[in-house]
Amino acid sequence: MADTRRRGAELERAILRAAVEELTENGYAGLTMDRVARRAGTNKNAIYRRWSSRAALGLSAYRELIKADREPADTGTLRGDVLELLRGANRQQSANPVLGGVIRGLLAAAAEDPELAAQLRENVLDAGSGLWLTVLGRAVARGEIRPEALHPRVATVGIVLLRNEYVARGTTAVSDEVIEEIVDEVYLPLVRGR
Incomplete structure (x- = not known):
């Protein structure tokens, strides 16, 4: 399901939040682009435009999970x-x-x-x-x-x-x-x- 309203940073935050939730619940082994896309309410193409691979997305999600601002x-x-x-x-x-x-x-x-x-x-x-x-x-x-x-x-x-x-x-x-x-x-x- 493509998201027609969110763009740019807002969509990126939604994808990253979904990836963090998937990583937390299912570990890296269970992290899939399909699950992240569903959870974020977008499509896989929107994810691949921002992260070239599952590895890149998984690492971004991990960094977000441990981030200390x-x-x-x-x-x-x-x-x-x-x-x-x-x-x-x-x-x-x-x-x-x-x-x-x-x-x-x-x-x-x-x-x-x-x-x-x-x-x-x-x-x-x-x-x-x-x-x-x-x-x-x-x-x-x-x-x-x-x-x-x-x-x-x-x-x-x-x-x-x-x-x-x-x-x-x-x-x-x-x-x-x-x-x-x-x-x-x-x-x-x-x-x-x-």
């Missing part, structure tokens, strides 16, 4: 800022346990879908490096770390380790003790040693 907390210390970011991500995961299943489904599907694997590497696995680089940039300005620590792969190590807890262990929440261990035993030594 906030400035990272400034606690005055790198340790405090990193703990806040990881605790916030953990609260988000705990409040929406579907996230772990979604990322596990995306990773499993990537083994069979080279396009999805490439898009995961390019778009999702950077783990929001802009947010983390902001935190590290403030720490550089405060003199806590050297500018050499401002590298996207270094910046995101903490969240990658936290995500590994969800994916590899299948848990929906991580203890604060584990979060502090990630920060104190891995993250801070890494960024301070650069």
Whole structure:
């Protein structure tokens, strides 16, 4: 059923919202363009004009699902800022346990879908490096770390380790003790040693 009223950004938001709902309810394996089109009240052509493939749509839906539209907390210390970011991500995961299943489904599907694997590497696995680089940039300005620590792969190590807890262990929440261990035993030594 073609939508003749919604256009542009409004239609795109409806499609993305439908894709998020499908991804949440059925995982990546159950995400189909037909289901998304039906749920959004549009047709598959409207989706393909915006997303070239199911993989592209699935990743956009996943990014929407985990989106954090906030400035990272400034606690005055790198340790405090990193703990806040990881605790916030953990609260988000705990409040929406579907996230772990979604990322596990995306990773499993990537083994069979080279396009999805490439898009995961390019778009999702950077783990929001802009947010983390902001935190590290403030720490550089405060003199806590050297500018050499401002590298996207270094910046995101903490969240990658936290995500590994969800994916590899299948848990929906991580203890604060584990979060502090990630920060104190891995993250801070890494960024301070650069």
